[in-house]
Amino acid sequence: MDINTIANRALKSAGDAVAAEPTAAEKLAALAADEMRAVNALIIERMGSPVPLIPKLGKYLVEAGGKRVRPLVTIAAANMIGYSGDAHLKLAAAVEFIHTATLLHDDVVDDSDLRRGKKAANLVWGNAPSVLVGDFLFARAFMLMVDAGSMEALRSLSRASSVIAEGEVRQLAAKGDIDASVGSYMEIIEAKTAALFASAAEVPAIVAKRSAQEIEALDTYGRELGLAFQLIDDALDYGGLAQNLGKNTGDDFREGKVTIPVVLALQKGTAEEKTFWSRVMADGEQTDGDYEIAMDYLQRHDALRGTIELAAEKANTARTALDIFPDNQWKTALQDLTDFVVQRAS
């Protein structure tokens, strides 16, 4: 499918009355319902601890929900390739644990207010339990991987974990850097977000001992899907075209995170605009009305549309990577997920 077709469809579907029809994510969740129940049971079980604060905080996070996109990708990929074991359930739970651990630590790092539509855990219990329960979940993720029994899957997920941390540190160092290029920004989100999607997608092929080509194809699928996912998240942080994602809009702006909408607006910006971005992002001097000015600049340069188009490009690469696999309902679900991710911002 043509990139512009995807982008345009994504952009215009905001006006369509599609609310009654299940989204691609909902269809995938329905298809994977039995296995996701098993994954959720594993998540609850492996969050268990005689130390009361741990399951309490864990329950808070689990009930906040989240979309469970990453474990869904693992489950769907396993089914698409016809994997017949059960290691993918443990790996899917491990992937979600790693993700939840990074969220807990991110909230401490970013001083976040909301997470998954609820007050962030660090604001409820303080930074210390968020740091420590994050460590606990991370360790439990590795225990799950050990139980899954594949050293190569462990290699993939431990490397992803290391890359995520590098990406986060790099993002921290890039805070307020209004000279950031599209390329350097893409490297950061590839590390902090796409690496885990890539690993989540490829581990079923690894445990199923498939060919390097199949593993590589799923790695590409996950990576490009993850890039699209993060680009859309960054567009949504400025409201996207819809609203109300349970996450405060303007977080990135307030924190001086120079994400791709800002990079794109800066590329076409006047000297006056540059001065503005430099003040609010690099110097961190923000006053009332600045967010509205920023939104005005983003709209003037079509920066949100540009971001969504970039996401559509990545989503299309993800979709194409699945071409080598035989057709089945899981492949279709994974393909449709690429469109859905982009449509979130519409």
Place this chain on the structure above:
Amino acid sequence: MDINTIANRALKSAGDAVAAEPTAAEKLAALAADEMRAVNALIIERMGSPVPLIPKLGKYLVEAGGKRVRPLVTIAAANMIGYSGDAHLKLAAAVEFIHTATLLHDDVVDDSDLRRGKKAANLVWGNAPSVLVGDFLFARAFMLMVDAGSMEALRSLSRASSVIAEGEVRQLAAKGDIDASVGSYMEIIEAKTAALFASAAEVPAIVAKRSAQEIEALDTYGRELGLAFQLIDDALDYGGLAQNLGKNTGDDFREGKVTIPVVLALQKGTAEEKTFWSRVMADGEQTDGDYEIAMDYLQRHDALRGTIELAAEKANTARTALDIFPDNQWKTALQDLTDFVVQRAS
């Protein structure tokens, strides 16, 4: 050796002019010098990252040094049992990474000022890099374990990592709890400190595929040594009998951590003393001179000596656990290490 003999020797050796003679730790370090050089090279190499802040912070931590007791235990145990591979080098580096990661996170959790005699990393760079670089080191530890190639060693160290986090959360929850018993305190330090020592000691036997009995004996050695180590650390936080450990004394007191010296003093304390401990620990209301009053109470009830005696008991159990192994210089070095750990507080 009789427990009282060890304790008394430890207590009196402060007065001995033993400075010129190498300590047991120094002798062990000399014996393991070549392999520790290889471990240090691995540590530097695996801390590498294209993200400049990571090696910078890593270098800061490495240069601060620390005693490298845990990897030394791994190396010595491997040699004692005649292990001929090289997986123990990677596992020793992994153990040190896990330890360093927990230190970085502890400093954020505790708001520490000093670590290894230097300004704590979170005060130099802020909490965010400490959290993220801790995560990075933790992930790199698992990559090292994957390279070491033993799933069972991974199981041991991932479980230890999970137990450490549980211990830290439990310690956090127990802050200011002046009704803590010796037993609950011991459970906390077994989790937060002794579990990693146990794993560090047993992993060589695991990769060498030794009998369950030998693995168990090394696990016991590490666990009891770790308990002794932590008990002495807690005595040293009140100055022990010596001073100047490069760590601020009084940290635990200021943070309201009810460690064993306080538990022992409370057991024999008057109602007036209890009111004091309740105010400074449970309510966190401390004023000038309170630390001196606390020291007075600890001395009045011989609480530091009591703590050191408990440590000596654990150290002796550690020593005895090695009885099943044939005599060699490594066994002697590991045995002597148990005395040294206790003597640190003398």
